[in-house]
Amino acid sequence: MALGGGRLRDEGLKSERLLWPTKGLSRFEEEVDDLEQRVGLTTLQKAVAWAQTNSMWPDTFGLACCAIEMMSIVTARYDIARFGMEPFRGSPRQADLLIVSGRVSNKMAAPLRQIYDQMLEPKWVIAMGACASSGGMFNNYAIVQSVDKIVPVDMYVPGCPPRPEQLVEGIVRLHEAVKAGVPPAYELRSVAS
Amino acid sequence: MTTPAGEWADVPGLVEVTEQHRETTLTVEPGQLVDAALHLRDEHGFTFLSDITAVDFLGYGTENVSGFIGTPGGRDLNAPMTQGLQVVPAPKPKRFALNYHLLAIATPPRRVRLQTFVDDGESVPSVIRVWPTADWHEREAYDLMGIEIDGHPNLVRILMDDDWEGHPLRKDYPLGGEPVRFSGEE
Amino acid sequence: MTATAKRPLGRAIYEGSRIPYPIPTVLQTTQELWDTGDVMTVNFGPNHPSTHGVLRLVVDLYGEDVTGLYAVVGYLHTGFEKNMEHKTWWKCITYPERIDYVSYQNNEYVFVAAVEKLLDLEIPPKATWMRTLLCELNRIHSHLVWLGTSALELGAISMFWYAFREREQILDLFELVAGYRMHTRYFQVGGLAEDIPRGFYPEARKFCDWMPRAIDDYETLLTRNKIWLERTEGVGLLSAEDAIALGQSGPVLRASGVDWDIRRDEGYLAYHQVDFRVPVFAEGDVYSRYRVHIEEMRQSVRIVEQCLDRLERMEGEPWIADDRKVVLPPRHELHTSMESLIHHFKIVTEGFRVPAGEVYTAIESPRGELGCYVCSEGGPKPWRVKFRAPSFVALQATATCMSDALIADMIAIVGSLDTVMGEVDR
Numbered sequence: 001m002a003l004g005g006g007r008l009r010d011e012g013l014k015s016e017r018l019l020w021p022t023k024g025l026s027r028f029e030e031e032v033d034d035l036e037q038r039v040g041l042t043t044l045q046k047a048v049a050w051a052q053t054n055s056m057w058p059d060t061f062g063l064a065c066c067a068i069e070m071m072s073i074v075t076a077r078y079d080i081a082r083f084g085m086e087p088f089r090g091s092p093r094q095a096d097l098l099i100v101s102g103r104v105s106n107k108m109a110a111p112l113r114q115i116y117d118q119m120l121e122p123k124w125v126i127a128m129g130a131c132a133s134s135g136g137m138f139n140n141y142a143i144v145q146s147v148d149k150i151v152p153v154d155m156y157v158p159g160c161p162p163r164p165e166q167l168v169e170g171i172v173r174l175h176e177a178v179k180a181g182v183p184p185a186y187e188l189r190s191v192a193s
Numbered sequence: 194m195t196t197p198a199g200e201w202a203d204v205p206g207l208v209e210v211t212e213q214h215r216e217t218t219l220t221v222e223p224g225q226l227v228d229a230a231l232h233l234r235d236e237h238g239f240t241f242l243s244d245i246t247a248v249d250f251l252g253y254g255t256e257n258v259s260g261f262i263g264t265p266g267g268r269d270l271n272a273p274m275t276q277g278l279q280v281v282p283a284p285k286p287k288r289f290a291l292n293y294h295l296l297a298i299a300t301p302p303r304r305v306r307l308q309t310f311v312d313d314g315e316s317v318p319s320v321i322r323v324w325p326t327a328d329w330h331e332r333e334a335y336d337l338m339g340i341e342i343d344g345h346p347n348l349v350r351i352l353m354d355d356d357w358e359g360h361p362l363r364k365d366y367p368l369g370g371e372p373v374r375f376s377g378e379e
Numbered sequence: 380m381t382a383t384a385k386r387p388l389g390r391a392i393y394e395g396s397r398i399p400y401p402i403p404t405v406l407q408t409t410q411e412l413w414d415t416g417d418v419m420t421v422n423f424g425p426n427h428p429s430t431h432g433v434l435r436l437v438v439d440l441y442g443e444d445v446t447g448l449y450a451v452v453g454y455l456h457t458g459f460e461k462n463m464e465h466k467t468w469w470k471c472i473t474y475p476e477r478i479d480y481v482s483y484q485n486n487e488y489v490f491v492a493a494v495e496k497l498l499d500l501e502i503p504p505k506a507t508w509m510r511t512l513l514c515e516l517n518r519i520h521s522h523l524v525w526l527g528t529s530a531l532e533l534g535a536i537s538m539f540w541y542a543f544r545e546r547e548q549i550l551d552l553f554e555l556v557a558g559y560r561m562h563t564r565y566f567q568v569g570g571l572a573e574d575i576p577r578g579f580y581p582e583a584r585k586f587c588d589w590m591p592r593a594i595d596d597y598e599t600l601l602t603r604n605k606i607w608l609e610r611t612e613g614v615g616l617l618s619a620e621d622a623i624a625l626g627q628s629g630p631v632l633r634a635s636g637v638d639w640d641i642r643r644d645e646g647y648l649a650y651h652q653v654d655f656r657v658p659v660f661a662e663g664d665v666y667s668r669y670r671v672h673i674e675e676m677r678q679s680v681r682i683v684e685q686c687l688d689r690l691e692r693m694e695g696e697p698w699i700a701d702d703r704k705v706v707l708p709p710r711h712e713l714h715t716s717m718e719s720l721i722h723h724f725k726i727v728t729e730g731f732r733v734p735a736g737e738v739y740t741a742i743e744s745p746r747g748e749l750g751c752y753v754c755s756e757g758g759p760k761p762w763r764v765k766f767r768a769p770s771f772v773a774l775q776a777t778a779t780c781m782s783d784a785l786i787a788d789m790i791a792i793v794g795s796l797d798t799v800m801g802e803v804d805r
Contacts, residue, residue, distance in 0.1 A: 060428045064455060064801050065480035065561060067432070068524065075543040090428040105804070107354050108433060108454040111425050137473065141361055141369025142353075142458035161561055214496050214738050238384050240623050243741065244767035246752045253756055254735075282735035282757050294739050294750065294767070298623065298639050299384045306739060325403035326626030329775050346401040352453040352804055362461055369458075 028173060032180045039181035046179070052096070052122060053175035055084040059095035061115065063102025066129035066161040070101045078164040083171065092118040097174075098151070099167075103131035104144045116151045122184050124154045126170055129161050136160060148192045152185035203236070205229050218292075218306040223317050226309050230293070230323040239295035239305060242320070245330035246292040247338040251364040254282040287312045289340055293320070316341035337362040387619030387636035389661025396621050397782045403625070406778040408439045408447035417441055423789075425454045431528065431793065432800030434774070443785045448778050452771075455804040463764045467730030468494060468568065471761060475751070476562045478766055479802040481524050484510075484517040485744040487566040490764070492647065493740040493753040494568050497733050498705060504649075505696040506570030511649040512583070512686035513556070513565065514742075515679040519590070520549045521745035522672045522679075526597065529669075529794035533610055538600060545593050548586050555579055568731075569706040570699030580691050583683065590680045598673060611665040615780040615792035618663060625779060626772040629747025630675065631796060633659045634667035641743040653685045665795040672797075675745075705731045730759035746770055746797050768802035 025033070041049065062070055073080050080086055089095040092115045104112055116125070127147045130136035133156040135145035144150060154177070157170035178184075201210050201217075206225025211218045221229045233239045287310040297303045311317055319342045320327045331342045332351040339360035342348055350357060359366055399406050412418055423436040433454035439447030459478055463471045475490040476483040488510060495502065527542030550560040556579055557563035557572075565572050601607045617627070622635040632639055640657040642650040658674035660667035699706050707726055708719035725731075735757040741750040747769030754763040773796040780792045 061426060063433055065477055068480060069561065071528075072543055072547070074539075075547065076540055077544075077547050088428070092426075103455065103457055105454060105456050107456065108425060111454070115426055135370070137477075138457050138459075138462060139368075139370035139373070140458040140462050141367070142456050142461075143370075145371045163560065213736055214499075216738060218737075240384075241628075242626055243748060244739070244750050244752065244765070246739075246763075246765040246767075248737075248754055248763045253762065292737075292739075292752065294752070296741075296748075297384070298637065300644075302639075302644050304739070304741075321403065324626065325398050325624050326772055326775060328402065328404050329771060347405065350453075352456040354453075361458065366461075368461060368465055 032176055032182075035177075035182060036180040041181045045181070049179045049181065053178045056096045056124065056175070057087050057089050057094065058085055058097045058099050059092050059115065059119070060088045060090055061098055061100055061112075063100070063104065063108070064131070066101035066132070069161040069164055070099055070128065070167065073164045073167055078168060080168060080171065083168075083175070085171070092116075093120060095119055096122065097124050097126065097171075099126045099128050100132045100147045100151070100153075101128040101161075103136060103138060104147050104150065105142050106144060109144050109150050112147070113150050121186075123186070124174060124178070124184050125151050126155045126157060126167075126174060127153045128157045128167055128170070129159055131160075132156075133158060146192065150191060152189055152191055154182075154185040204232055216304070216306060218308050220308045220310070223291075223309045223311050223315065226307075227318045227320060227323065229307060230320045233295060233305070233307065234323055237305075238297040238299055239303075240324075241296040241298055242324035242326050242330075243294040243296050243304075244292075245327060245334055246294070247334040247340055247362070248290045248292065249288065249338060249362065249364045250285040250290065251288055253285055286310050287315075289313070289338065291317055291334065291340065311340060313339075314341075316343045318342070319344040321345060336360070339363060385638055387661070388638065388659055389636045392616050392618040392635065392661075392663040396624070397616075397618070397779050398621055398624060399778050399782075404450065404775045404778050406446070406448040406781055408441070412441055412446055415441075418446065420447075428532075431798055432803075434793070434798070434800055434803075436777075436789075436793070438786070438789070440786060443787075445781055445784050445786055445789055448781050448789075450774055450777055452774065452800070452803050455800045457801075457805060459766070459805045460764050463761055465760065467759045468733060468761065469726075469730060471764070472566065472568070473562070473564050475766065476564060477801065478805055479744065479746070479749070479768065479770070479799050480561070481799050482517050482521040482745045483562050484513045484566070485742060485749060486766075487564065488514055488648075489740055489742050489744070489749050489751040489766075490753070491566045491568055492742065493738050493751040494733060496738045496740055497736055497753060497755055498568070498702075500569055500700050500702060500705060502570055502700055503697045505575075505690065505693045506698050506700075507649050508686050508689050508693070509571055509575060509698070510566060511653070512683055512690065513553075514648065515682045515686070516549055516552060518679045518745045519676050519683075520546055522676050523549070525672060525745075525794075525797050526669075529791075529797075530601065532790050532794055533607070535601060535604075535607065538597065541593070541596060541600070545590065548589070552579070552583055552586060555582060567699060567706070569702065570697070572699075574698050575690070580687055583687055587680050587684050587687070591677065594673060594676055594680075601669070602673070608666065610787070610791055611669060611795075612662075613664050613666075614784065614788045615665045615795055616663050616782075617776060617780050621779055622663075622776070625776045627747065627776055628772070629743065629745070629769055629797075630668050630671040631747065631773055631776065633657065634671045635663040636661040641741055641748060645741070647740075647742055649686070649689075650682075652689075653682050655679075655682050665791050668795040668797075732757060732759050733761075741767070744769060746799065746802070747773065766802070766805060768805060770796075770798035770800070770802040771805075773798050774803055 127133045132147045155174045205228035206222040209220040289311050293307040336350040419440045421438050425433040425435045435451040437449040475486040523542040523546045527539040530538035557565035619636045638659045655678045658671050703722045712719040733755045737754040739752045750767030752765040756762040
């Protein structure tokens with residue numbers, strides 16, 4: 001546990017090297033390591049971050065195809081209950097994480113922002129799939145070209161739709177980033193233009 | 194190609210009967226659309242309306258179709274850049290077409306397409322009293338193509354925002370979207 | 380006419396018609412109820428765990444009775460049809476998959492079938508049988524997702540995990556064949572994109588041996604379950620005449636007593652060469668729709684087994700048509716034949732051309748009649764593509780099914796209509 005004073009790289013952040021043992025540190029891991037040194041969280045802050053990541057409840061915001069793959073991470077094979085995330089809350093007031101899964105049309109943009117505004121801080125956003133990250137294959141009048149025009153995004157997960165393992169990887173990386181001290185996106189940046 | 198009316202001769206307002214790809218298309222005058230619909234439902238047994246499709250023929254057959262090999266006789270294998278087309282698109286009488294795809298749930302089942310042509314600004318009577326399922330299909334035709342439907346009890350936008358301007362599926366409406374930015378550029 | 384209309388099974392579910400007037404899709408609270416001052420308008424907003432996607436229902440409640448209902452759709456409108464007008468025929472095939480994102484192979488198939496009809500292309504039998512097999516696997520997949528989510532909403536939470544366990548097995552099969560779990564883009568104009576990989580048939584057989592036992596599990600949990608029966612029997616009634624008038628098809632129509640299935644009655648792919656039963660129930664309620672779905676899953680497994688029997692004997696046959704104007708030539712020919720190189724070049728850059736004309740192809744998707752209208756100008760891009768989505772039409776029946784329903788029944792009814800919002804809004 002990073003709580004014990006050790007560094008994340010030794011204790012937590014090994015997702016890629018579980019599958020690929022001889023691989024060196026990835027860019028993401030190096031950056032998180034770097035951040036961790038520079039931000040220098042106190043033990044109390046580390047404890048709070050640990051608690052936040054181990055019980056980050058998502059909101060049911062399934063829109064399109066990605067929603068079906070998001071539903072399957074709850075199932076027994078991919079099981080995000082081991083990360084403490086299987087209660088998908090129906091109410092945004094009770095949720096910490098908004099996984100925007102699917103294409104956001106112009107009509108849906110306003111409800112999306114309303115849902116995001118109803119969530120209580122701290123809150124994180126994962127843009128799941130190509131449509132949420134950038135508009136995907138729908139570069140047209142109807143789809144918002146990337147959900148970061150509506151809400152500030154913490155993690156982009158590419159894919160069309162991303163495999164459940166890809167989404168879990170995105171979630172785990174978000175957890176690692178939070179444990180390293182990265183603040184939620186609304187403190188860092190506003191929405192894209 | 195136009196075929197003799199045959200069994201469809203008693204459809205009110207019939208202009209033309211075409212058979213292509215094993216499908217029958219009945220073209221009727223827009224003013225007599227409801228009479229034709231009632232006739233087809235009651236006399237011919239087409240109780241099921243599958244779909245109402247609105248098509249915009251602005252610019253049909255004029256641009257981006259270089260290399261039509263069309264000869265009335267068929268394929269012209271020696272014409273360059275042809276890919277072996279067999280039919281030249283005939284120009285359509287008016288800008289918009291409304292296709293009503295009908296089905297008779299019977300043994301054997303039969304399908305027919307009821308087609309009517311309208312211009313921009315012309316309206317079409319609603320068939321909602323003939324087939325109640327036409328409700329949302331007609332709203333979609335109005336929303337996306339801008340075809341006015343007379344007698345529809347609730348003609349408001351269905352797929353686009355209520356305050357959207359323009360009718361997206363028309364050919365003179367741009368596709369929209371954004372130019373793609375690449376990370377190497379400034 | 381010489382055709383005989385099909386008569387609905389069983390006795391009439393209710394007298395007359397319950398389709399609301401004047402607007403068939405809107406249930407309106409009567410003025411006397413408004414005058415009591417006790418009617419509350421509630422918004423089941425686009426983001427709701429139980430509305431199967433982004434559907435907004437504006438509901439008037441008088442206590443627990445639903446007296447008014449207005450459905451607002453369009454929150455997932457993607458502009459598929461407009462996008463497809465700007466892509467060549469090949470590139471278009473990725474779009475229909477995402478319309479009904481739960482039964483994607485059926486969507487791919489209907490578009491590809493419409494293009495092949497315009498081209499008058501003959502498909503090799505191996506491709507036809509494999510397409511049938513994949514469409515049926517997709518039907519099982521779609522019904523499993525429906526079952527899992529609908530049961531979850533009615534409180535049978537464990538069904539979700541059981542249904543998705545089998546769903547994972549089907550997705551493994553899709554991954555084995557096409558390389559990806561969802562949106563496989565495996566159907567090509569002319570046949571299949573690639574040959575069927577080795578090792579697929581034994582895996583599919585294992586699935587077919589396991590699946591009937593899994594369906595027995597689901598039935599054990601739900602079919603004679605007192606709570607399930609209380610919540611679904613007699614709820615959401617829809618008579619056969621109303622169903623046809625409202626354009627319903629698929630399980631909703633068959634649960635109302637009308638024996639109509641495009642696979643058997645009109646026939647496409649290899650359905651006239653396989654033996655399967657079409658389940659029809661006459662009660663017209665949510666429970667009948669559930670029974671239809673379960674029985675259809677069993678029959679789909681039978682169809683898959685029969686397809687496997689045929690496919691195992693077709694080793695080495697072509698999987699795509701031979702027409703080089705439309706289909707890419709095999710790669711080894713590009714080294715030796717100049718014409719093949721030119722054809723390859725033309726098809727990849729400009730795209731093949733489809734003769735001018737219009738067709739409407741309809742297939743039986745897991746939700747009902749999925750139709751694709753394609754109008755071609757003769758060029759390399761479609762002129763107009765329209766999809767007749769069964770869920771778009773099914774949602775229109777919500778108001779009729781909800782005549783004297785309670786608010787708890789609303790979830791059951793909207794779930795039983797098996798809607799996928801991607802289809803509704805396109």
